[in-house]
Amino acid sequence: MAYQGYQGGYGGYGGQQPGGYNQNQGGYGAPPPMMGGAPGINPETQRIFGVVDRDRSGKINAEELKSALVNGRGQNFSDTACRLMIGMFDQDHSGTIDINEFDRLYTYINQWLNAFKSYDRDSSGHIDEGELSSAFQQMGFRFSPDFIKFLVKKSDPQNHREISVDQFIVLCVQIQRFTEAFRQRDSEQKGIIQISFEDFISVALSCST
Amino acid sequence: MAYQGYQGGYGGYGGQQPGGYNQNQGGYGAPPPMMGGAPGINPETQRIFGVVDRDRSGKINAEELKSALVNGRGQNFSDTACRLMIGMFDQDHSGTIDINEFDRLYTYINQWLNAFKSYDRDSSGHIDEGELSSAFQQMGFRFSPDFIKFLVKKSDPQNHREISVDQFIVLCVQIQRFTEAFRQRDSEQKGIIQISFEDFISVALSCST
Numbered sequence: 001m002a003y004q005g006y007q008g009g010y011g012g013y014g015g016q017q018p019g020g021y022n023q024n025q026g027g028y029g030a031p032p033p034m035m036g037g038a039p040g041i042n043p044e045t046q047r048i049f050g051v052v053d054r055d056r057s058g059k060i061n062a063e064e065l066k067s068a069l070v071n072g073r074g075q076n077f078s079d080t081a082c083r084l085m086i087g088m089f090d091q092d093h094s095g096t097i098d099i100n101e102f103d104r105l106y107t108y109i110n111q112w113l114n115a116f117k118s119y120d121r122d123s124s125g126h127i128d129e130g131e132l133s134s135a136f137q138q139m140g141f142r143f144s145p146d147f148i149k150f151l152v153k154k155s156d157p158q159n160h161r162e163i164s165v166d167q168f169i170v171l172c173v174q175i176q177r178f179t180e181a182f183r184q185r186d187s188e189q190k191g192i193i194q195i196s197f198e199d200f201i202s203v204a205l206s207c208s209t
Numbered sequence: 210m211a212y213q214g215y216q217g218g219y220g221g222y223g224g225q226q227p228g229g230y231n232q233n234q235g236g237y238g239a240p241p242p243m244m245g246g247a248p249g250i251n252p253e254t255q256r257i258f259g260v261v262d263r264d265r266s267g268k269i270n271a272e273e274l275k276s277a278l279v280n281g282r283g284q285n286f287s288d289t290a291c292r293l294m295i296g297m298f299d300q301d302h303s304g305t306i307d308i309n310e311f312d313r314l315y316t317y318i319n320q321w322l323n324a325f326k327s328y329d330r331d332s333s334g335h336i337d338e339g340e341l342s343s344a345f346q347q348m349g350f351r352f353s354p355d356f357i358k359f360l361v362k363k364s365d366p367q368n369h370r371e372i373s374v375d376q377f378i379v380l381c382v383q384i385q386r387f388t389e390a391f392r393q394r395d396s397e398q399k400g401i402i403q404i405s406f407e408d409f410i411s412v413a414l415s416c417s418t
Binding site for chain 2: 079093095143144147150151154157158174175178179182186191192193194195196197198200201202203204205206207208
């Protein structure tokens, strides 16, 4: 596999927001005034929270989230994707999220779904190598064809052909984290860093899911 | 967090074998002559395979493995640990292992259990920071106290205190993989490598679980 470096172009990706999609997609608008239920939470979100929270604990865990999310293959989202997303919004590290955290997660997932749809040009429900390459270009990355092949193979270990939306979310979040860690160490933006053994393991373990 | 580098000492870890434990532990001996069942497989292993293979498919997947393995907390092994171990012995990438692959996995797990017991000096069923530090020293690693703290925190995200046997297996396999990847790039054994952006992501994604 040949590596070409990132050629100075990481951009397009910030914070916890998926990059490269149209921020003006639908979904629900500004929260209405409180009408019972959790303060400041849209009633539609409250309804969905109630459906996803199957054991009525007032909290959603990765398993409940998994049951509620289906990808373009008709499969539930992977454990990894659900654990990752819960972890991103689970501020007290309890392994669960409450309705306020779910409100943000719900927006986040909708943003990813819209981003994925825009990258899935043939509306197959999956992203292939060409579509993934374009997606990353739109996000500001310039990855080599071999690297794109590697990413598809890694994300779709069974068939090595295409990426479902949950695999896409996991991949993008990981790349986003690695990019941030790399950038912090690449002060001169050379595309090459020096890294020690412990730091290397630490970054790899911290950024992986 | 301070990183001290690895100080030239990786050793003690090779291939798929857990390091730093007594190879002369019990378990079953050399396979007896075939007496029906799979050729060359110990009848006791065949019996255990039959118990773990709950759907009688002739194959074991990560879920079936999970149901069969319990850690010192009385919890089933994590999805991550089971997927990792199945993946290590699943030569055709089917997500399942047959009886011959299970034969090797069973030996492997027993080796880990014995290694873990030897590191768990107070026989608590878990490994704390001090025990983990000694364990890695026995495996030839010299990690800083801060890094050991980080590893415990990463492996035990709920309590940040101690590591169960399944968390220990996942951690050691990851460190083993990262060490190998690092060593390949550290030809002069300086404990510091230069790495490009794509290579960095590629290593991190390949070695993580």
